[in-house]
Amino acid sequence: MIPFILILLTSLLFPGIVVKTKALASGRKGPGLWQPMHDIFRLLRKGNVYSHTTSIIFQIAPVIYFSTIFFGLFFIPFGTSGGLISFQGDLIVFIYLFGLGKFFLILNGLDAGSGFEGMGANREALYSMLAEPAFIILFGTFSLMAGYDSFYGIYSHWHVTTGSSLVLSVLAAYVLVQIAMIENSRLPVDDPKTHLELTMIHEVILLDNSGFDLGLTQLANAFKFGIYGALIANFILPEHQTIVIRALIFVLVILVFAIVVGLLESFRARFKIEKNPQFILTLSSIATIAFLVALIITNKLL
Template sequence: MDATQLIHPLLALALAPLMAGIVNKTKSAFAGRNGPPVLQPYRDLWRLLHKGAVYSRTTSWILRAGPIVSLAAVVTALAMLPFGGTAAPLSFAGDLIVFAYLFGLVRFLMVAAALDTGSSFEGMGASREVTFSALAEPALLLALAALARMAGSPSLSGLLAGAVANPAVSIPVLLLAAAAVGIVLLAENARIPVDDPNTHLELTMIHEVMILDTSGPDLAFAGYAALLKQWAFAALLVGVLVPWRTGVLWADVALALAAMAAVAVGIGVVESTMARLRLVRVPQLLLAAVACAALAVVLVLR
């Protein structure tokens, strides 16, 4: 194993909260506020880790397993993503399906943990989460399928390896796939057109409402897993949008990190300029993502 393969997982573990900080800073800048420091997410996680957890007597081991297994699954998924010229530590044929369904496992456990508490609000959040992710999943898989077919490789590493052989065909496909992955990024990470991360009204929340009964280190794990998930989708988007390589390792990594910061700012801009969609309109947005991904597949197959 090459030492450079560990660069991306370590960077992700270290910088995922920073990305959330950049998103918050961008939103604050749009609102004309100073906003929380960029490092605030680290402090929040640190504070939560030093608290004790409170468990309701009605809950079982599922509530405790949810955040821990989520974190483990997300870290595993991160290990499959190549990043800016560095190879992924884990790579095998078909790992893109494992990648997609590791997030499915995360979702299942978080939903099970939410249902385990017996709270009706959490049940509503769980129901929404499952509904929307059922529509986001075909978009992600179709986009990955288009890219895999184009690159002629059944693994994420090969698919994002930056093979821009025939730009006349590949650039439109890359753009379409990026649009689909971008919408999935917003939907899966509870960002604004789908869910408002800042809302505190249980009736409208999706992700936040599912962790209402999670506290202390468990909340830190769930939050950290969510941040890493956001990093993973953003890294996937960057891999699709910035397929060019200079060949120099540090330059490639720096380029990818700059692109990640750009994605974070982009999320902030979307959150500041758009209103949350009504819940009935969210499936249409996700269907648009599916349509983009299907168009990409059709273009590749043609």
């Protein structure tokens, strides 16, 4: 229950911190930390407007997207204590849960029938498709090292002891941060600030969504960021501490992650669209190297 509440709370703060960091980094005062949440709640109070050309898919897609991500929250463990739902292979379920959400988001874009949204859906599909192997290979590496294939098993048996596992952790941290940036449609792949439909990726899918639906998807995005933050935080969590200290560290890591995301966005330019697949594939390559290193260390092949 603890991680669930912690992630829920920090997720709500997450967009605010990112926006604030970016504002401070560019020398502005910026809105308050809760401003993005105020926006979302304002949207949630509104009704929906549906175009006549859309079908039922368009109406259910945002709800499904939100619910998959919300359900994903239940899987996240808290250090050595498991998440609310924990079983053998929950890792795979988690990954494909996200995949399902993404699938409906893409359908949402296609169903609206706008050319821009179709294009955005296309790009979103391509990038998730490319980022997925990186994520799977990375967690495959961890489960290889830990010998377990559930989140709980991996996190409770992962210890940074030898030099090699330290190297692996560094690689993993890099890849995870980058995947988080891609999956959440942030720089350098996508830019949430852009206002030209041709260059948008994630935002363009939601062009036709309004009111409650739009609010749901934005809330889901905030949760998603919180989940990735929690995945990183779990690696750092010390074992033998009281629950309060661990919770504090957990929250702190997620918040630091938010600041890092803000800083990265402030000082990084967006790639050319055609370079994006190459960049995302690089993550898979690096994850492959990590995987090979893990194979060498554990000597588990053959």
